[in-house]
Amino acid sequence: MSGKVLVTPDMFHPDAVNVLKEAGFAVEFTKPTRMVTEQEVREKIADADAYVVGSNKLTAELIGAGQKLKLIARFGVGYDSIDWRYALQSGIAVTVTAGANEQSVADMALALMLSISRRIPYFDRSVREGEWTPQILTHEMWAKTVGIMGTGRIGKAVAKRVSGFDANLLAYDAYPDYTWAQQAGVTYVSKEQLLSESDYVTLHLPLNEDTNRIVDAGFLLQMKPTAFLINTARGQLVDETALYEALVQRSIGGAALDVYAKEPLPRDYPFYELDNCVLTHHVSSHTQEAMRRMSLLCAEEIVRMNQGLPPQYPIPEKL
Known part of the structure; x- marks a missing residue:
């Protein structure tokens, strides 16, 4: 199947990019989390099959703009910035990088x-x-x-x-x-x-x-x-x-x-x-080791989606 993966976190590791490319995905980056705008996400998510999202807010409207979207991979463990209810109602899986940081x-x-x-x-x-x-x-x-x-x-x-x-x-x-x-x-x-x-x-x-x-x-x-x-x-x-x-x-x-x-x-x-x-400025998880683990977990979830497998670390909430 493959397709396009949209990525916002600028610390997304090159090893994970390679994993996605080897699986046949095109990888496109937005501006970094602190700089990305809703307009940019709205435009670039339209043809994305998966979105690796940082701590930027992901509203129902933005999720709905992803006409091909099947998976939202949170680069981290907190997902209160994501309208996960709308995502799940729309059949879009939401995952976190549990244990990576x-x-x-x-x-x-x-x-x-x-x-x-x-x-x-x-x-x-x-x-x-x-x-x-x-x-x-x-x-x-x-x-x-x-x-x-x-x-x-x-x-x-x-x-x-x-x-x-x-x-x-x-x-x-x-x-x-x-x-x-x-x-x-x-x-x-x-x-x-x-x-x-x-x-x-x-x-x-x-x-x-x-x-x-x-x-x-x-x-x-x-x-x-x-x-x-x-x-x-x-x-x-x-x-x-x-x-x-x-x-x-x-x-x-x-x-x-x-x-x-x-x-x-x-x-x-x-x-x-x-x-x-x-x-300090929200850097508890900002180590080279954690960033690589988080990136690879996001990539693995997307590859699993591509293979028709369920996610390893979906959010615990259910509809």
């Missing part, structure tokens, strides 16, 4: 924990500016309590890493995996207990109606005044106004954020002025 994101979560508790960005800037401030004290991660909210693949990978710090591991999940928890030395507790006891609260929840802005003023008030919040999941999990107030008032120890409610960040983003937070 878990190690990279887990690495980043750990890196952010260390960065905020040891104030690494501050010391880096201080040295570069000619200052010498060894009198400033920071915090160890060793033997602390780490609360993991969401124990899917990434949350479990974080637990494995943090266990090396002899940490007390607590977890909260709507669907606990007790078998894994027993083997990993993790204790499932209520959200309230996790917040009141954890020195680090790391978010690995999906974004849905129940989790949207789950980190609100009430959530933050339950945290220890010395605790750190880490978010490598979805920016919309956090009420940023409430978090800003908590950081200004120092009712929590600090926060390290890789994702935000609105991206890219505006120039007047109020968090810039704070010294008790670490900010």
Whole structure:
């Protein structure tokens, strides 16, 4: 069958392009995710058999413009930017790159924990500016309590890493995996207990109606005044106004954020002025290894479609 594959993520790996071309597909790129317009997608998706989409919004109208479209391969695991209901109703499969970026994101979560508790960005800037401030004290991660909210693949990978710090591991999940928890030395507790006891609260929840802005003023008030919040999941999990107030008032120890409610960040983003937070720009999964794995998974899903096989990693939602 073959045909055309439209690709938006500019980090789509050349090895995956080769896989698609060897399967007989023509591969066409749009502008990168941050630059692509709906008009460009509308024009180029018209004759596409599959679309590898980034985090750009894919509406019902744009999906409907794909007259030959059979598969939407999300370059990542979050698909809240895709009108997946319309896609499934139209007989178009939607897939994610499950498991492809878990190690990279887990690495980043750990890196952010260390960065905020040891104030690494501050010391880096201080040295570069000619200052010498060894009198400033920071915090160890060793033997602390780490609360993991969401124990899917990434949350479990974080637990494995943090266990090396002899940490007390607590977890909260709507669907606990007790078998894994027993083997990993993790204790499932209520959200309230996790917040009141954890020195680090790391978010690995999906974004849905129940989790949207789950980190609100009430959530933050339950945290220890010395605790750190880490978010490598979805920016919309956090009420940023409430978090800003908590950081200004120092009712929590600090926060390290890789994702935000609105991206890219505006120039007047109020968090810039704070010294008790670490900010990175949605790069948790941006490693060479993860990008290649994600690209190849998307390509494999498209090849399977071409062979009449069901997808390996369809989204879990059903009509």
